[in-house]
Amino acid sequence: MDIAAANQTAVEKMMSARPILKGLAPARDVVPGMRPNLLLHAGPPIEWARMSGPLRGAVIGALIYEGLAPDEPAAVAMVERGEVDFAPCHEHATVGPMAGVTSASMLVYIVENITHGNRAYSNLNEGYGKVLRYGAFSADVLNRLRWMNTVMGPVLAEAITSSPDGLDVRALLSEALHMGDEGHNRNKAGSLLFLKWLAPLVARASGDSAVAAEVLKFLGDNALSVLNPVMAGCKAMADAAHNVEGSTVVSVMARNGTDFGLRVSGLGDRWFAAPCETPQGLWFPGFTAADANPDIGDSTITETAGIGGFAMAAAPAIVTFVGSTPKHAVNATLEMYEITVAEHKHFTIPALDFRGTPVGIDIRKVVETGITPRVNTGIAHKQAGVGQIGAGLVRPPMAIFEEALVAFAGQYGL
């Protein structure tokens, strides 16, 4: 068996995938397998008893938002009676930042990889502060969600579908990397490019200029507004590389706030999971490492697709998150070439003389070198609803790569 050739195939598929933002629709209409009592969440599978604070809060908020429970105690009781099903977003072609909780009536971006035809989905970004993805479910949080889904949503949906070609997410990312984004922690440039693309479409789609202004201001004030379509784009690219026989390339990395999970292209839909680390980084004033929740969110799909922490050299502005100098940012990217199969054809880094970003994590290289992927991430408070308390760097546990390697050898009789 030629593992190198299989990996080349996988990474070629990942790079040739061309994710296009094509629409916005309720999850129940488009997400495969979606149903009213199903909640999707970030990371690998997890049962209620082991869920961390932010994920539990998001689950409660989603049940109230869906009208399935009137309040927190009722929501908890419902879950404990087993009336709510949980599944990883990743098992439904979906990704969500932080808690990633997605319910049937929430709107999701529809991103289609027009090269291979697969689709991926991601919910709307709520902005900063008290938000559902950090486990907040107070009335204002839920009211904002309702506004997003009932007022902004239809305008956005109309705007996106009115564009004949949709938004080329890969092209947007290529441009954003040249504007100081790395696509995970920093999406300032990408969000502005998104806003620039949307503005005329929204203006035309909305009959009410006050609503149009409100929508554009909401999107423009949020430097993470493009994160969700970007994540769905990365998911569409990574999925294209999934299920390549004999490939040791990682196709999913995701955390649920308790476990870090991994999937490997040649190992089908099996998860390899182990307790995740707590990120190291810079803390917002008043918070310390003691407040931090273990690593959470599907946003590691960006690193899986060759951006985020892997493109750190493109984003010198956020090196303070990793506590150091622009030189360290360059070194961070250089280190990732040690564990990847290819250099990206479309994502390039000016500071490295336009070298392609490291893409296609090879579990063999991770185990051999002892270098785990570098993940840039926001840090959640361990209590539900407090929100983001910092940003920094985290790495997955080595054990899941070793476990996957052993499983690979077993599956292929090597």
Next chain:
Amino acid sequence: MTVVRSEVRSGAYYDSAVLMRLQRALLELPGVADAGVVMATPANCELLDQSDLLAGTPRAGPNDLLLVVRAETEAAALAALGQVDALLARRRSVAAEAFRPKSLETAVRQLPEAAWVLVSVPGRFAASVARQALDLDRHVFLYSDNVPLEDEVALKQAARDKGLLVMGPDCGTAIVGGVGLGFANRVRRGPIGLVGASGTGLQAVTSRIHALGSGVSHALGTGGRDLKAEVGAITAHQALDVLARDPGTRVVVLISKPPAPEVVTRLLAAAQTVGKPVVVDFLGYPPPARRLGAIRFASTLAEAAELAVGLLPADAGASATIEIPQASGFQSPSGRYLRALFSGGTLAYEAVLGLQAILAPLYSNVPITDAQRLPDPLRSQAHTVLDLGEDIFTVGRLHPMLDNDLRLRRLGQEAGDPQVGLIWLDVVLGEGAHPDPAAELAPAISAARQHRRDLEFLALVVGTDADPQGLDSQVERFAQAGAMVCRTTAEAVEIVSRRLGQRPAPPQPPVALDRLAPEPFAAINLGLESFYASLVSQGASAVHVDWRPPAGGNERLMALLARLKS
């Protein structure tokens, strides 16, 4: 009263220079009487034990970092151990600026012009690192020791097939294009090229050459086992070929600890074809002659240096290239073997001494080594030197110096063997000897050569112009009979060497000279950081790989990875 406290860190690898610095830093901490920071190999543990640093230490293996502190108080000992991470980090923060690749693959991408990879990682990892370097088309300087012999053979065969050099394992020194690798002395560049299977030997000779005012083109190490039979001097042959073709090399020096006899003959034969003067010093190996064709034998390292410098042409512009002498007027013998039929015992012994360096396998009834003993003196095999004056032949008959009968019979027997290409006879003149040996031997030679035109004869005529047999007439009649005639054993050995000595074909593909020592010199280093620092201080471009044992030294995962590398 002091207390000893220790800590074991499993699978932690640091290069020994870092460990030494850490140990020194620990010693400077308050209350610390002694400290040991080592990889817990049995030898290192024994050293610790001798310093009273092992008492009560937990079990640790060769992949574990063992930190031991002896201090006045327990608090001081624990405080010192608590400083370890900070002390290690202090160093790292200084080095953090430039990116240090973790893998050879990345290093090669970072410094594609690197022609050499210096490997000084622990022995059990060294072969796979060296193999990777060869896969990446780089020459290897392999300092690591404890590399299994079969790995060495496999590596060198793979290297030879790609026209690459593997210097080592256990190669301490080399100079390539004026840049010292490993423990090389700073010597000026010059016209003398060296091949050495002995690291300190190479250092001694290059230093002496420098002291004598000359300099070194390349000094290529081979590792101490290259001249063992199993390895077959693969690297030495390649290195000789490199120096033969290198325009900057005028004189070649070949030094080694005693080589395997079967390797020597091929190596000396290769040395004969270098086309430049070659000085050979096989330490402890009896020189077969002072000079054998293009080869001068030295018996000490200093003498090797002096001979080499002495052989340089006075005019630096002149070429030192020498003609490879060819015996004229004779076809190349079709038979491969020599049969030497001596009447003089000492001459026979001297012949064996000289021939053993150039012919293999060689048998004799006057052998120097047990392996050379001819099982049946009545039957020759392969190359054979016979003393027909031995007791077994002379019982009941006259000594062959007086009576040619036995030699004539044996000559006929040997001439009838189609594998025989050259028959060597000694002709001892003087009082008491046969009054006219040519009268009997020369016609036998003529007759044999009439029967087989491809059969050659060599007559070693020992005598003076005052001898009763008439020296000139004897010489002339042997020459007329079609024999080559010479007057000394050394001369005869040289003729035999030219006629029958193996002429190994140069290694294919040849090592490309422009890939040997690029200007400026560039190399990648894995292992001892001091080798990297040395390259940099010599003005070479270098990348140091932040090497760690694969999979943290986990044997099971390493085995798995090896299987998954397609």
